[in-house]
Amino acid sequence: MAIKQLTRRWLYNSFAVILAIVITLVLASAALVRAYYYNNVRQSMMSQANYVDSLLMRYSEDSSVDYYSQLRRTVEDFELKERMELMAIGLNGQVLVTSSGFEPEDKLYMPDFEQAKESGQSTGEFIGSVNQEKIMAITMLTDSGNQEVEAMRYVVSLTLVDQQIVKVIALVTIVGMAILLFVIYSSSYFISSIVNPVGRIGETARRIAQGDLSVRLSKANDDEIGDLCDTINYMAEELSATEQMKNEFISSVSHELRTPLTAIKGWGETLTSGEVDQEMLQKGMHVILSETERLSSMVEELLDFSRIQNGRFTMNFGKVDIVAELSDAVLMFSERARRDNRTLEYTEPEGFAVMQADRNRLRQVFVNIIDNALKYSDSGDTVTVTANLLPGSFVVSVADTGIGISPEDLPKVKTKFYKANSTRRGSGIGLAVADEIVRMHGGSLDIASKLGEGTTVTITLPLLQEEKSS
Numbered sequence: 001m002a003i004k005q006l007t008r009r010w011l012y013n014s015f016a017v018i019l020a021i022v023i024t025l026v027l028a029s030a031a032l033v034r035a036y037y038y039n040n041v042r043q044s045m046m047s048q049a050n051y052v053d054s055l056l057m058r059y060s061e062d063s064s065v066d067y068y069s070q071l072r073r074t075v076e077d078f079e080l081k082e083r084m085e086l087m088a089i090g091l092n093g094q095v096l097v098t099s100s101g102f103e104p105e106d107k108l109y110m111p112d113f114e115q116a117k118e119s120g121q122s123t124g125e126f127i128g129s130v131n132q133e134k135i136m137a138i139t140m141l142t143d144s145g146n147q148e149v150e151a152m153r154y155v156v157s158l159t160l161v162d163q164q165i166v167k168v169i170a171l172v173t174i175v176g177m178a179i180l181l182f183v184i185y186s187s188s189y190f191i192s193s194i195v196n197p198v199g200r201i202g203e204t205a206r207r208i209a210q211g212d213l214s215v216r217l218s219k220a221n222d223d224e225i226g227d228l229c230d231t232i233n234y235m236a237e238e239l240s241a242t243e244q245m246k247n248e249f250i251s252s253v254s255h256e257l258r259t260p261l262t263a264i265k266g267w268g269e270t271l272t273s274g275e276v277d278q279e280m281l282q283k284g285m286h287v288i289l290s291e292t293e294r295l296s297s298m299v300e301e302l303l304d305f306s307r308i309q310n311g312r313f314t315m316n317f318g319k320v321d322i323v324a325e326l327s328d329a330v331l332m333f334s335e336r337a338r339r340d341n342r343t344l345e346y347t348e349p350e351g352f353a354v355m356q357a358d359r360n361r362l363r364q365v366f367v368n369i370i371d372n373a374l375k376y377s378d379s380g381d382t383v384t385v386t387a388n389l390l391p392g393s394f395v396v397s398v399a400d401t402g403i404g405i406s407p408e409d410l411p412k413v414k415t416k417f418y419k420a421n422s423t424r425r426g427s428g429i430g431l432a433v434a435d436e437i438v439r440m441h442g443g444s445l446d447i448a449s450k451l452g453e454g455t456t457v458t459i460t461l462p463l464l465q466e467e468k469s470s
Contacts, residue, residue, distance in 0.1 A: 018183050022176045029172045030165075037161050038127070041136055045154045048080060049123075049140045052152055056142055071149060072097050087153040089113055089139065096149065112139040113151060127158070134158040197225045201232060208232075213240040245415070257298065260291035304364075305429045308436050315358040315440055322353040322362065322394050322461060323387065329366035330385055333374060342374055343382040353387075353394040355463050357441055362461075365434045365445075369398045369457050372430065376455065377402030393443075394463055399456040405449035413447060 052074065059070040071088055078086045081099035088096040093113060095103055108130075115124030122141040128134065139153045200217065207215045213236055217229040267284040270276065276284070307313040330346045337344035373383040377400045386397040405413060414435045431445075438445045442462045449455035 014187070015184070019180065022180055026169070026173050026176045030169045033168045033172070034165050037165050038136070038158075041156055041158070041161060042125070042138070045084065045136070045138045045156060048084065048086075049138060049152065049154055052078075052086070053140060053142065056149075056152070068148065075099050076101065083156065085155040087155070088149050089151040089153055090148060091150045110137065110139065110153065112137045113153060115139070116141050116151060134162060193221075194225065197229070201225075201228060204232060204236075208236050208239065213243060253298070253302070257295065260294050263291045264288050264295075301430060301433060304433050308433065313436065313440070315361060317356045317358055319354055319464070320357040320359045320362060322355060322357070322396075322463075323349055323351070325359060325363045326366050326385070326387055326396060329363055329370055332367065333370050337374060337383065340374065341379040342377055344370075344374070344385070345382060346385040347387075349387045349389055351389065353389055353463055355394065355441070355461055357461070358437075361437045362441070365437050365459065366396070368430045368434045369396075369459065373398050373400040373402070373455070373457070376400065381454075389463075392463055394461045396459040396461075397456060398459075399454060401454040404451040404453050404455055405447070406451045410447065410449055414445070 055074055056067075056071065059065050059067050075086050075088055075097045076099060078084075078099040080086075084099075086099040088098075089110070090096050093107065093110065095108060097103070110126070111128075112124035112126035115126070116122060116139040117124075122143075124139045126135075126137045134157070135155055136158055137153060137155045139151050141151045142149055197220065204215050204217050216233050216236060219226045219229045264287075267287050271281060271284045304313065327346075327348050330344065334344055370383065370385065377383060381401045383398065383400045386399070388395045388397075414431050431447075435445045438459055438461070444460045446458045446460075447455065448458070
């Protein structure tokens, strides 16, 4: 429907304008051609009129010459009488002699003669039909002083002239029609080069919207349509990648949820069997509580991500000592690092680093980053937490000697659902949540890594200006 409307708008607008221009040019050309031919005829008649008038003046000045006889001879022997009729008009408007040799029986209709007498310019002109024949007539009053002859009249038939004008106008019209046909052809080609690709783009977009993310557009030309094809293809690739990450996320979360649930269910069945001693009971309850806490953390992380996506992620700001929160987070992982044969190094900075922050969210960031460092490290690796108080900011660096991140994965690790390494546990949204929390505190979270050598996460947070440190 949109394509048809596009074509219709072009026909109604552009083509209508071009058609109006061509018609105007044809009409203007017709008027100019008519004026050109008629003006040539007029100039030819005036040239003959001036020549004959000069002859008559000489005859009137020569007393030895019979003026009327010379007048008659001049009219009867008029050299252009095959194309132009010459008449001598008497004082009463009566035709005295004509170059055709035939004198009209009735008085002729000669508005040009009346115009010549009344205009005061000694010349009159008439263009019109007489006896169903179109003519041009020019009358010039004589100055010979002869009392019998008042004017000389020149008459030309415009039939052949009009036929020639019609031929020229027909030629101009044909040229105009050719221009219109060319415009229609070229424009139809141009429209098809836009409308057809737009139709294919629309069909591809509909297929993508229906879930077919494998469809792609072929780029025919390096123009705006080609750029749009590239954009649609890029969109499809990004949607496909997002869909894949989402599926991996669902699979990862399902696995992450299943593991603690399996442990809780297994120990629950064991403890309810009735054949457990006190040591096994304590061990089982410890596992159940630990895995429950792990489930709670995962669910809370998912809820946080949902709140971020929906724009309902809120903060409760207050004055917070960042050093204390960081130290508590490091302490939480000390036992785990020892148990997993990893070294966790941390030197607590002296003094305080106070900022306006949400205490729980800030600790959540530190916990997430340290947890990732341990998670993506192997036995024997080292995780180093470094804190620096700088003018106006507090910088935390968490560096590990673990598996690292590949260069192609590094720009995407803070993207939702993305996991650089699917062999390690985790949902793939922890960094996205941590990055959003840091950003909402006016700070930044940067990641540097080399595959096989380790990763360094640097968190920069702004301090209160009046209470940077003590």
